[in-house]
Amino acid sequence: MKTPLSWIKDYVDVPADVTTAELTERLTMTGLKLESIHSPGADITGPLVVGRVLTMDPEPQKNGKTINWCTVDVGDANGTGEPQGIVCGAHNFAPGDLVAVVLPGGVLPGGFAISARKTYGHVSAGMICSARELGLGEDHDGIIVLPEGSGEPGQDVRPLLGLDEEIIELEVNPDRAYGLSLRGIARDVEVSVAGASGFRDPALRETPPADDAGWPVEVEDPEGCPVFVARTVSGFDPTAPTPDFIAQRIQAAGMRPISLAVDVTNYVMLETGRPIHGYDADKVQGTVRVRRARDGETLTTLDGTRRQLSAEDLVVTDDSGIIGLGGVMGGETTEMSATTTRVLVESAHWDATSMFRTGKRHKISSEAGKRNERGVDPTICEAAADRVVELLTTYGGATADPGHTVVGTPPTAAPITMAASLPARISGLDVDADQVVADLEAVGCTVERDGDRLTATPPPWRPDVRDPHDLVEEVVRLRGYDRIPSVLPKAPGGRGLTRAQALRRRVGRTLAGAGWVEVVDFPFVGDADLDALGLPADDPRRSVLRLSNPLSAEAPAMTTTLLPALLRTAARNVGHGTTSVAIFETASVTLPRSTGPAPILPVDRRPTDAELAALVEALPDQPLHLGLVATGDAVPAGWWGAGRPVDWSDAVGAVRAVADALGLALTTRPAALAPWHPGRCAELLLGDVVVGHAGELHPRVCTTFGLPARSVAAEVDLEVLLEHAVHLRPAPAFSTYPVAKEDVALVVDASVPAGDVEAALREGAGELLESLRLFDVYTGDQVGEGRKSLAFNLRFRAPDRTLTEDDIVGAREAAVALAAELTGAQQRS
């Protein structure tokens, strides 16, 4: 809400020593937050004065234009007292007129500096100004002609044009709809600014009593439209100009002056908060009715849009049909125009929820709708209509018609009962019952007091005040939020981070310590991303939860995998010149379940456990995933020698490092899954449970995402790993007897996984085996085509004795024998 400060002061007296900064600070601290202060003339510097045109000689030019060579009396503002010679291209003024003159040295909006300059054969020393040049409006190309008697030549013209006006913009929260009116702002100034007094309510006026002589109105839906007031004026002069003060004020409020009749309704809306609609009465046929629309009905609104109406929309009709979307926007057929001489003034109270829904349904955001949907004082319909009539008769030459239609009665606010101690109990401020009563009365409540119990009836302009806590807020804002003490509450001993929270940190630190960089991506995905991964049609990751209003058509769903975003991010890094990249992300993915809708539960009680369970059941699974992608070098080339490019084992190794940090050991086996290389993808298992995959990416995937060949990736269900993380690790017991080291080289078919051979050796070696490590893989002539040799280092040790040669040979042979049995391994001689 924007308003000139002087307008507020029309309704409330503010001590002269209260600065604008102080006044707006107080408004901010009581709930109407200052957004900005500006002056229309803020961009104008230098001499801008009243001038009287003395002479005006038209001089036709070769280019077909006619300029006026003028002399203008600017008093002694030019230092000489002599008339000022000025060339002017406009013609809407005459000798003797008072005009606004900017003299050399002045600067107009846009940094337009004025100096004496030669033009059209004269030295033009200044400029006679139009409204546009002074930043007062885009529509006015003509010279501003000031009313006779408004000032003397040479006098500063700024105050006459409202250029020195301070316009304040206040942020009005949904609960302070009253702040969308001068009436409401002025009232808050009175209650919150020290020394302010004498609030004059613009909606408090004697109105003529209702009668049956007015325009016939019938309201079929009194719930949707509890009050409908109709007044008419005749003999209105549609050419009558809007008085400057009205034009300036509605313009300051951010609205465009249109015509006197329209401007007056807007002016009264700003003044009282009550939206008013004016019809061309000659275009309205017969009785005006209010009802709900019927499905299929249409209306072309003032903005030229043809709208399909719904049965929930409130409409205004006449004998011709629908003539307006009640409270939201009028219809085209009864619009006031340049020929309107009779005006039907509608001042009606509308149901806020209907207004909200209709505005939302038709995507209409208007000044009227904004007020109607937040709640307007229902008791001032007559006063507002009367004020419009007054202005139309005063400035438009109209005559008020006899007859005052008032249909319905305004709804009344329900009284609220609360303990007088509640404000203190809620705020922590020391505020006694007398103060509470005084504050509530100051904001317009009527309060009855019965011991500690207060019954407060909110004023009609505060439809938002419904609960005791709403009353508390009124008291606290007047007492001052800045006076609330600062006291640290004493929480009972907490349990610290949950285990999962602590472990997630451990996972992040482990990866960061191993050279991986965490990134955060948006969780949105599109079919093209899933295609780019090469997912087959039946891949479960293609079953995505779609958004009904995605920001981008390319990513309209919640992702089931972290990889597309990670691959894009990795490629972006490469594009930025970082050729070696290792990134990871931990985030939840969304795995839809085929469930019904989530219920909308009641709010007047706690839902039952069954209701809550149904709610949670309707949500998708959202397990926490870990994804990682690397490309380029794992170790860069340097003075130490050649670098090592990342390979599949870096991806597996990173996941293993995470598992290790959680006290878990993962096993691997070959798998073929997109987006990985079918021969270089490991399935990662925790026991029998597949927790994810890691390996080198499919070459096509690298190409599609613009990544270098042989980039690697992994994705695992971190949730499973966190659940199984080892909590208490037993202290190790280790033997100090001598270790026996045995190397074994086994030749197997090239297709046999090393993991299988290792597992067989481990099992076969029995409990004397302390550790086993594969240290070499050999393929070549010595082992033959299609074969490979795997070299293991085995360490044997007993807890209680030194092993004998027999012990060692026995264990080793048992290991080799089982490997031979299970994997066809032959000991290499």
Added chain:
Amino acid sequence: MSGPNTDYDPVEVTPLKPEEVESARDAALAAIAAASDLAELKQVRIDHTGDRSPLALANREIGALPPQARKEAGQRIGQARGAVAKALGERQAVLEVEHEERILVEETVDVTLPTDRARPGGRHPITLQSELIADIFVAMGWEIAEGPVVEAEWLNFDALNLGPDHPARTLQDTFWTEPVDHHVVLRTQTSPVQARTMLTRTPPIYVACPGRVFRTDEYDATHSPMFHQVEGLVVDEGITMAHLKGSLDHLAGQLFGAGIDTRFRPSYFPFTEPSAEVDVRCFVCRGVDSAECRTCRGEGWIEWGGCGVVNPRVLTACGVDSERYTGFAFGMGIDRSFMFRHDLEDLRPLFEGDVRFSAAFGTEI
């Protein structure tokens, strides 16, 4: 080898002549002194103390002397051999030190060579900021609560006093999942976690809820469809706005420096009543001579978040006895806090995954 010789020769043995012994000793000492490295000294040792060295030969001859001469010859030779052994030992020590020094010099490397064999890793600064905030609350005895980002409409809105026709719903541009009548949204705030907490726990409740939230904002320098929030919720007996102020002052002091506090301005949130906007004192200028301050743009204060007393309607919907308990709640942007704490003007680096950005923060902020 020479064993004890009983069959001694009565004739005087030449090598045992005092001048011969002295000469052999002097030759040995000279050779020792002249040895310039350990290898030469080793040869000197062989030549002058080995089996075939004059002093060794002389020593072997002592047994051939008549008993009365043995003592004197023994002493003479013993002294000579002792002097040689001592000189050898000393020279050995000197040469060893020299040798070690020379090796160390030869082994000198250029320690200014780069050592960047390992990739620098890093955690995302928003993760770190979230953890830092969580730690501040945990230190106060609060707990950290979490919930899903794809959330039931009822928990995101209705339970929080944001009914379907509430004007404030339009203030939060919400992502809806398909089909819309399934009433599932991307949470617009972390408040549903508060609702879940109240629904599943009994007071006293002291929790903070950091997490990702979503709004249908086009992505630019100051807006993102996804961002991070932390909310706090306390429900206990006797809780007032003073406790709210105390908690936020504490958080501000911990996050931005001792003495940094907050101020409240009246505001409106459906979830709370009374409600307040909370500003944090500018930690750069501290509100003194703010005019030139870039961080607070001359205000002395920085808009931080919203807060208030939990609306009893919310307590009721979440099964908390609103007669017995009161509560407060607050929320602020983690990304925003990070941005002004670390002087970042454009939020997009947070979500674009350039490794240079995260890596710059390492593993702690």
